[in-house]
Every structure is written in C-alpha cells, then in structure tokens.
Amino acid sequence: MYTVVPLLILFVLSSVTAIVFVLANRLLGPQAMTPSKLEPFECGVEVYGPVRQPLHVRFYLVALLFVLFDVESVFFFPWAVILKDLGLVAGVEMLAFLLFLVGALAYAWKKGALEWD
Amino acid sequence: MAILPILLFPLLGALVNGLFGGRFSKRTIAWVGVGSVGLSLLWMLLLGGRFFSSPEGERAFVETLYTWMSIGTLKIPFALRLDALSMVMIAVVTFVGFFIHLYSSDYMKDDPGFGRYFAYLNLFMTAMLLLVLADNFLLMFIGWEGVGLCSYLLIGFWYMEDVNANAGKKAFLVNRIGDLGFLVGMFCIVYAFGTLSFHDVLSRAPEVLRGSAWLVHAIPLLLFVGATGKSAQIPLYVWLPDAMQGPTPVSALIHAATMVTAGVYMVARVHPLYLLSPPALFVVTLIGVLTLLLAASIALVQNDMKRVLAYSTISQLGYMFAALGAQAFSYGVFHVFTHAFFKACLFLGSGVVMHALHGELDVQKMGGLKQKMPLTYWTFLVGALALSGIFPFAGFFSKDAILSALWIHYGPIFWALGVLGAFMTAFYMFRVIFLAFHGETRLEKHTYEHLHDASPKMAVALVVLALGSLVSGFVEIPGSESLARFSGFLSSVLPMPHHEAHASPIPEFALMAVSLGVALFGILLAYVFYLRYPGLPYLVGQMFSRGYRLLWNKYWVDEIYNALVVRPIVLLAQGLWRVVDVFFIDGLVNAMAYLTFAAGAGVRVLQNGNVQFYALMAFASLAVLVVCLTFLL
C-alpha cells in the first residue's frame, strides 16, 4: 500500500484547498443580490428560451465525427515518431487503419452527415 | 435378426402421420397407424420364433448399433437387449397395442385430429418398446421420458376443455417428480459402478455395493421413486385417475400395455439391486399393499365407469409391486402379462358403452345394457371375472401366485390384506356390471332404443382380448414346479419364486380356496345389493304395510348389514378419497406450485424496466461481490 499513500495525501490536500477557497469566498465576500445578478450569464445578450432546451441532434453528429477524425488521428503522432524503428509492418498496419478511417469518412459523407442542413 | 425394426415401424408411422396426416384421408391414416404396429407385431412374432428356436442357454441377444456417448471412461452404446423378460414385454406391448390401435381406428373415426392421434399413439408404442428393449439405464430413461411425454400429449388430446389439458399437465408433472428420483438413482449408479449397462451393473452389484453402507439402499429406493411415478403408486398415483380424460383407447393403452407397467418392468429388470437390500424390498411391498387397499376402497364408491377401472389399475399395480417386494419377480411380471389382457378388454368395453351412450359414464344412469349390447356385455364380464380372480380366468392364476408369495415372505397379515383387496375388487367390478348391464334400464327410452353394439373392428379387438383374459393364465399353474412355465421361461433372467415347500404349514390349495371364496363372496354381495334388491329404498317405503312385516324384517337384516359393513367402508373410502387424495396430495402439489409461482412474482417485481434501477441493482451487487471477493481472496 506504500505506493498509494503519497497519492492519498495529494488527493486530500487538493480537496481541502479547493473546499477552503470556495468556503472563504462565500464567507468573506460581500453579498448583494440584485435581479440582474441572478440572471444566467449570456455575454450580455438577452436570455431567450429555457436553459435545458435540448440541442439539435446535428451537434451530436458533429461531435461523433470530431471523435472519429480528430481524436483518432492523435494515434498518428506516436506512430510517426517511432516509425523508423518499427519498419515496414507498422507502415502497412497504419495503412489498414487509414483504410477503415477513410471508409468511415466515405460512409459519413455519402450518408450526408457532413451537410449541416 | 435385427431387433431394431420393431421400434422403427411405429416411429416411421408416427413421422408419416405427424407430418403428412393433414393431407391424408382417414383411411390412409388408419392404414399407416394400425399397419405400422401390425408390422411390429409380426416382427415380434419372428423374433419370438428365433428366440424359441435358439438353445435355452443362449437366449439373450444384445444388438449394439453405435456408441451413443462416452463420458470419460463411461461408454454408453445405443444397444438393445432381447432376453426372456423383454421378450414377454414386447409381446404384451405389441399384441395388446395392436388391438388397441385397431379399435381406435373405428373409435376415433369422427375425430378431426385423427392423424395427430395416430402419430401420438405410434410414438407412444415406440417409446415403450425402447424402454423395455434398452440395454442400459440411460437408453431406458429415454423411453421412460418418451412415454411420459406421449401420455401427456394423449391425455390432453381433447385440449379444448381445460380439464383435459390440466389432466395431461398433471400427469407429466407428477411423472417428472418420479423421474427426478430415477435420474438421481442413475447418477448414483454411475458414481458407484462407472457404467450404466444392465449387464455390468447387475453382475457386479454384490461386490460393488457390499462395501457401501448407504448406496446399497439408496439406489433401489431412488429407482423405486421413479417407479411410483410411472406406475402410479402412493404417493404419486394421483395422475392416473385423471388420465382417463383422454380418449378411451388411450386409457386402455396406458393402463394395460404401456406406461404404468414400466415401473414394474424396471424393478424386475434391476432386481439384483433390490435383492441386496431387504429394507428396499420391504418398502416396495408395503407401498404396493397400501396402494392396492387405498385404491380398491376408493373404487367402491365411484360411479364413473372409467374411474372405477382407473382405481382398479392402481390397485392391481399394487399387487404387482407387492409381488416384486416379496421376491416373486416373475409373478409380478406374470400379473403384468395377464392384467394387460383383461384391463385392455375392460377399458375398450367401457369405450363401447361410452360411445353408445354419447359420453355418459355414470353407472347409476345405465342399467339393462346387456340386452342391447350382448357382445360388449360378455367380453366385459370375462374381463371382470378375470380381474376379480375367478377360476379359470387369467387373473385367478396371477393374483393367487402373488398372494401365496406374500404369505411365504411376509406372513399371514400381508396375505390377508391382499385377500381383502381381492374381495373389494370383486365387489366393485360386479357392482359396475350389475348396475350397468343388468336390471331395468334407467336410460331414456329413446336413447335405450337406439343403443348399438361394438362395430366389427372394435368387436374383433374385444373378443381377442377377452379370449386372452380367459386363457393367458394357464401358462403358470400354481403349486406345481413343472407347470410353472411362465416363471420357468423367465428363469434365465428372474429367479424362480420360492414355493410352499420351503416354509408354509398351510397347503397352497387352502390359500387358493380362501381367496377364491372371498372373491365369490364379493360378487355375491354385489349381486345382493345392486341386483337382487335394487329397489331397497322403495321397499323401505312400503314397510308400514302389515302384510309384509316378515319380509320387512328380513330386509331389516340387510339394512343392518348395510349400516355395519357397507356404510363404514363407503364412508372410509370417501374419507380416504377426500382427505388423502384431494386434500393432502393435491394440496401438497398445489402448495409447491403456488410457492414457486410466488417466487416468480417476486423476481418480476425486480424486473421493472427502469434502467436506473437496474444500474443501481447491478452496482449494489457489484459492490457486495467485489468487497467479499477482495477480502476473501
């Protein structure tokens, strides 16, 4: 268990710090509530519609595509760094990975997922 | 000569009728259904010819088709065994079965489910033949389950009415409880012997089981639990009376040739296991005797013709088990043999009556059928005489053999109980005969005028079976070693029963005379009560007339007798029927079912479809399991 103890101390310390600051803010700061202060913060724009209004399903699609093309391409960086050591096999494997990725892109494109309207 | 075809004919018939029955004419269906069993019968005769032509010492044929499964070192072949015991059984099954099929082709001819009926019936034959021909426990178990399944299908054949479907289910469920015992017994055998082959288990039984304190008793008792289910003994007999909800030929088949005899056959087949355990033997006899008394006393008060016959089957099965327990194994099988003829004959006769009366089975409403249905009457009478054990009908020989075996092995008390059963048997059978066939008719005039006797095919079946009931007893003449041909024939498989020379001080003929006398007395009593003075209540109403005072006094004797003897028996029987049958046993079964379903309802509450709740449940279980595992590991 020795390996866990420093981690535990860190965990406790950071929690305590966070709680102390929030509490201090709450206790020490001046609290004058006006209606405009209680409004949801919208960059100065008038509030329109309820906060919990569901997002349009398109956003989810975009999020999914983001995961597909952005996050998965992170995979390329470590590969590129050690490509020389790994040799040809790694190159072929990455091509296979790309094949699937391109397939997915083609599918999304054909299905119209890339069009906003 | 191959043994297998005898099984394949009915199986083929079942397949053809089951799959194409809807497209065939009824004529074709009947030809396929009856013909396939006819072929089996022919094949049985051929096998029998070969059997008898081979020298006496080599009369056991084992036919191994292939290895069905192997579990570790345990090899289970698909093997059939034809020896004296299975020869007798297939003879009974195919012979009686064939005539029941023949009868059915007329009896069921107006039924829309004709093809389905014959498919089930043929399958039933296949399963029973497999059961008696199997060379190992597991293969026997297949037949064992098969007859259970087919009886379920056939009892619930007219499924439109709930009663019938429920009766079918009851039969299957009660049978499965018995099967549980059989299965556990089989596991114990594997555990002890490492094989399931009859030959290996039975020949090695003494050396293997001698060292074991509990297996030696547990195995036969567990197997006997299976037998009580299949052969309708206490406490699992409850399904059989309800089983008459099926078509009448099915009852005949279940009660006479197939199904209920399976338990008797099984105990006889594995008798070396029983011989090692005197307590198990005693339990078998005790259950048998109790069952025969209980069932016979219940039969005394039933008005439904088929129900009387159903209880009488239970009672006769009790005799068979009593014989098995008394180490007279071949007498038990002998009774199976004779019983098959007369019980099939009686059931088929009651079927004719039921047909003629459009489903009426209440004997109180019949009367006078003798004049209109002479053939049915005479065959029914032969069956009843055989069942009552009257000389020279078949039942006399087999029942008497059993009673003497009881005397020799368990003494006069068990013998007396058996004789009491014989008395009740004679009484209730002739009560039915006198009420239904004799006296003035109580039917409506119109119905009575239009009564018809058995059709030709039915008549053939009835006459053949009645002849069988008449002569089949002569294969074993009691009291003489040289004339005991039946047990002599079986002696290659089953040990010869002990004869009186061993112990009994009372000559066998005296016992015979007593039991015969008691049976005759039962018939006489039935005659007095139900034929000689059927208008007893009416005459009692007349008693105030002075001129008939003497006569009235005479009847008073009968009244006292009635009050002192018949009423108590009637009350006792009713009580037994109410308390034991309806309240206790049905109640127990119902309570188990209720508890199971209540638990099911509990499970359903947890299954509420709410995914958050599922997640919570899963998480809680996860937490518990993980914590426990973590700290125990």
Added chain:
Amino acid sequence: MDFRVGLVAVEVALSLLALLFILLGAWQRPNTSPTGAWAVAVLALIALGGFSLSSSGIDGVARSFYGLVVSDRLGAFLGLFSLISGLLVLFMSPAYLSREGIHKAEYYGLVFLSLVGGFFMFKAASLLTLFLGLEVLSMPLYVLCGLKRNFGKSPEAGLKYFYLGAFFSAVMLYGISFLYGALGTVNLEGLAALAISSNRHGLMCAFGLALLLCGLAFKAGLAPFHAWVPDVYEGAPTTITAFMATFVKVAAFGALIRILFSLPPDILPVLKPFGWLVAVLTMFAGNLGALYQTNIKRLLAFSSIAHAGYLLVGLLSFNALGQQGVLYYLLAYTFMNVGAFAVVIAFGQRGEENVTLDDLRGMGLRHPFLGVAMALFILSMIGIPPTAGFVGKYYLFAAALSAGMPVLAVIGVLNSVISLGYYLRVLVALFMMPEARAVIIPPKGFGAKVAVAACAVLVLWFGCFVSSPIAAFQGAFSQSMLQPGTIARLP
C-alpha cells in the same frame, strides 16, 4: 513474436467484409432490399466456417499479432460456434428485416463486426485484447438492438444495453488497470503470478480480478447482473436477439474460460463458493422470472439466463467432463435457441412482432413443420432425450457430481423441473389450444425455414450421435493456451 497473418485470417476477412457491407449500405438505393448482399454474406460466412473448421484440427498453441492473440483448439471451436450462430441468424434475416422494413446492408456489416469482437475475446492472450474484443463486440450490438427505430421498445433496448454495457466496460477496464498495476503485465500468463496472499499487492490483485470477473458476468447475463437481459432481448429485432442469446454467450463464456483457467490453482477454492452462489442465483432468477411471462421473446430471454446458470455449473466443476459439457451445451444451446427464435419470427407479423403465448395458440397443428420443430427445441431446452440439450445437461450435471458438488447438481435438476412450468405452456399453446386468429401468414422467407430445419435436424443429430463431438472437445482444453500445469493440478 511477429504478425503471422495466417492465424488471424478469419478475423481479418470478417473485418474487411464488415467495412465492405457498411459502405455498401451507404450506396444502396433507398427502398431496395439488398438480397444480393445477403447472398454474399451467407457465402462468405460459409467459406469462413469451412476454413476455420479445416484449421480446428491444429494441435498445440500458436500466437500471432505480436503475442496478443492465441490460436488453439478452444478458440477454433468457439469460433466455429460463433460462425454457425452468425450463419443461422443471417439465414433468417432477410425475410424478417424486409417485413420490418429495416433491410439494410449495414446490418450485415455490423453483424460481422460484432463477430470480429467475439473472436478477439475468446482468442485473447492479453487482457487488453480481451477488452478490445469486448468493445468491438458490444458497439455494433448497441446499434443493432436499436435498429427498429419505429418500434418504441427497440431504441429503448439499445439505449439500456448501452448504458449498462458502458458501465460494465468501465468496471472491467478499471479491474484490468488494477491487475496491471499489481502484476506489471496484461498478459494472461501473468495472471499465474497472482499469488494473492504472499504478494504485497494482494489487495490490488483481488480487487482487480473481482471487477474483471463481474464485468464478464454482466456480458454473460449471469445473476445478479442479468437485469438487462429480458428488456434488451425483448426490444431488439428478433434476429439480433437470437444472435445475442447465442453468440454473445459463446464469447463471454469463452473469455471467462480463458481467465479462469489462467488463474493459479490456489485461488480457485476461494472463487468456487462465489461461482456457486452466482450459478444458483442465475438459475433461479432465470427460471422463476420466466414463469410469469406471456411474451415468448421475454420468456426465452429469461430461459437464456437460466441456461447461462447451467453452463456456469459445468464451468465450476473444473474437470474434463465439465469442459466437454460446457462446449457441448454451447453448441446445443446455439441450435435450440436460434431455432426457437426462428420459429418465433416465422409466427410473428409485421410491427406487433411481440408474439405472445396467446398468438401461438393452435399454430403447432396448423403449421406442423414449425410446430414440431418448436416442440423439439423446447424439449431440448427442458432436457428431454434424445435431444442435444439433454446430452449437454447430462454432462454438466454429471461434471458437478464428479467434482463433488452434489448440491449444485441437485439444484440444477430442480431448476429443470421448475422450467417445465413455462416450457410446457409453450407446448400447450402450440398444440393444445384452439386457434386464436383466423388467418396467419406463414413466412415467405426460404432462409428462415432452412434455419429452422437445420437447427431441428442438428438438435436431434447431436442428441443421437454424441461420441465424435465429445471426443473432439476432449482435446480442446488440454491442448489450449491455458496455464501449463493448472489442469494437471486440479482435483
């Protein structure tokens, strides 16, 4: 330690097929049913089945994918079962999917993808491969469950399965991370070092192992993690229900076998009581839950829970009988379950495909072929000879007995008796009730009937001819990549 692509040829082919069919779905014209695609898919699966059958005789153990995937007899057999399940499901798919208006080429692609995942689960040589396989198996299934978007219960099923599945994936991954932390490796051989008491990381090991096993128990539908099964099986398209009920069980049990047989023997005595408890809970939860069901899909779902319990009984025996029994039962179970669902599909109708017991009334007599086949499947599930189900059950319970667990065997047999309560109701409805509906349209699909016929014949075949498959299964465990010595040291 290198790639050795030949050993993962089936998986590679399946992956490419999956990609192909998904793309095909994009270019498919709307409102056309891809019958050609179906034919190609079926042919491809048959070819792959033949290939894996021809290579299932390989002796010994070979590794590929840099040691992450193992090829041995166990994997070959489980792969074969999976392909059979997939093939049977594909056979009955076109008629059903066209009827429900969801016949798309993507369906086949997703089925293939799920198969790939399953293959990597039971061919895993490392915990990470196992986890990846699990995810690849699950993701397509989430989609397939929700495929019938116009039918309310289907998306609900997909979503429920996804939520709970994601939760347990996380649980499993969490467990794997602990094991990695304690052992410093994710290889299955590394698990042999899991000497709990002597290691100073003992607590971590135990915690990790417990989480890992719970995650797999969820996938296998073992109680108390079975709650999702009835809802998901009911809502999913019936073909997918059949696929999940058989193939996912094969994969989950394959993975369980891999892990349990990699553990050092001294842990087993501690694990056994838990397994015992889980098996008993599972059997009762399945059988008692099924008693009240009137919807056949739900009824079969509960019964599949119970069957998982029986399988666990065999697995817990840790003897040769139990191992043969588990494989045999998985095979038998595949046939009887797919067959039963195929019959349910055949009797169903568009939209209200919730075939209830009432809808089945009298159908056995009107359609004798389907009726008799269904009766056969039900009898096999009850365990009545001579069906494959009986043989499987016999082996499982015999294994429990010879492993010295008579109580578990008796509870198993008792549960078989309880199960009669609902199985009989199906038979009663089929054969012993007057017909409920005047007109019923039998399925036009030729494939569904082929699947039913094949299953019926095979259920009987494997009930009658037992020796040769059993002999083949005998070597499956002893010649597999299971920790050497583990089996030898088992009681």
